[in-house]
Amino acid sequence: MTFVQLEYLVALDTYRHFATAAENCFVTQPTLSMQIQKLEDELGVKLFDRSKQPVVPTEIGEAVIRQARILLREALKTREIVDEHRGIVAGEIRVGIIPTLAPYLLPLFLANFIQKYPHVKVKIKELTTENLLAKLNKDLIDVGIVATPLHDERVFEEPLFYEEFVAYVSEDEAAYQKEFLLSEDIDLSRLWLLEEGHCFRGQILNICELRKQNPANRNFEYESGSIETLKRMVESYGGVTILPELSLTDLSETQLQQVRQFHSPKPIREVSLVTLRHHLRRGPIEAMKSEILAVIPEKMKQPHQRKLVELG
Template identity: 55%
Template sequence: MTLVQLEYIVAVDTHRSFVLAARQCFVTQPTLSMQIQKLEEMLDAKLFDRSRQPIVPTEIGEKVIAQARTVLTENQKIRELVVDRKKELSGELKIGIIPTVSPYLLPKIIHGFVEKYPLAKLVVWEKTTEEIIRQIKSGLLDCGLLSTPLHENNLIEIPLFYENFVAYVSENSVLADKKSIVPKDIDLDETWILNEGHCMRDQVLNICQRKNSTKSSQQFEYNTGSIETLKRMVDQNNGATILPELVLEDLTAEQLKRVRYFQSPEPAREISLVTQKSFLKRKMIGALQKEILAFIPQKMLDEKQKEVVEK
């Protein structure tokens, strides 16, 4: 049994394809298949059900692959012991970040991080929470910036900051005449929200304590994954929407007049760095954490007077 063979079975499990796994491992498919077959012969057990598409592990294969991931993680830690001795941070950090955080945080920290650590490379993907969790577990991502808690026992959550929610309202909204609001003031029939699959949609519904709204009284129903689109819908088509606080930094003076704050305790979301329990690249993740915290306003670092809304 070799580390290479373990890497191959983990790659097949991750991509559920021998072709994609071979491409990831920079070998031909026959080479990868032959090595996996040798491992199966040595173990006297079939690790994959090749009759199904996409390919899935067998029952014993799932257990072997889980142990293989542990072995490969521990092997990588040995390399990191040497890397951590070096003063300069180097290597690649693969990050998943949800779309409701990315445009308001990432541009603010990238320049500082790259300037401080010229030998380090950040590779970032915008994905949904579910996709990021799955790819962290499979090793495709090193960490994620997500709204927590996730209630995933095999993941570690490192809370970074607590971001308030605010209402963004049109002149004709029922909220326009209020100086501050409470959750029961929100009418979902006039509120633009994100489509299914985005954790912030569920948080907004939880704030309003209603799980169903179809805008049945309107002639137009719009599904979007973009906060910017929601904001523009309010600007041009009336109604209201709920925004995370970091969005406010990009609003014009005229747009800020449309913001209504919630009374205390203000609904908020917790944003955390999420990794596997036996996570690697601790030095790089620590540097990323430090860079984010340097940008976040002090008032967002404390959860006091806030009510964290779960998805």
């Protein structure tokens, strides 16, 4: 049994396709297949059911793969120990971030991070929370930046900051005339929402208590994957949408006049770094955490007397 064989084993479990696994391991498919076969022969068990497409691990294969992931992670820790001893922050860090954070948080810290840590290669993917967790648990990403709590025992959450929700209101809405809003001030039949799959959508449903109500039908409905698009819909067609606090930094003076805060306790979301509990690549992750906290206003680093909104 070799580490190379274990790497191929984990890759095949991750991608469930011999050609794709081989491509990501930078070897030919016959090479990967041969090494998997050798490992099975050595162990005396079948690790994958090749009769199914995509291929799936056998029951004993799942147990072996879990152990293989542990062994590979422990091997990687050896390099981290050496780098930490030398005071070096280096290596690759694969980051998943939810779409309602990416366009507002990344520009605040990413350029400084890349300049300050030139030996760190950063790969970033925008992912919904569900997909982010799936990739995290398959070791396809190292860390996620998401809204929490996730109530997932597989991951470790490190809260970064607490971001208020605000309403973005058309001048034609009754809510526009108010300085501070209650959830009942929002006309639910004129509320623009993100499409299914976004945790931000679930939080908005909770803020507006939409799960308990049946909003009146309207003759035009639109669900978007982009907060920026929802802002444009309010500006073009009227109505209301809900924005995260960091998105306000890009608004013009005219647009800021359409922003309304909620009454206290103001609804907030908790934003955290999430990792698997074995804490790989701690050097780059801690460096990223420090750079994020350096650009976040102090008032956002504690929940104070505000209301944390669950993901739904």
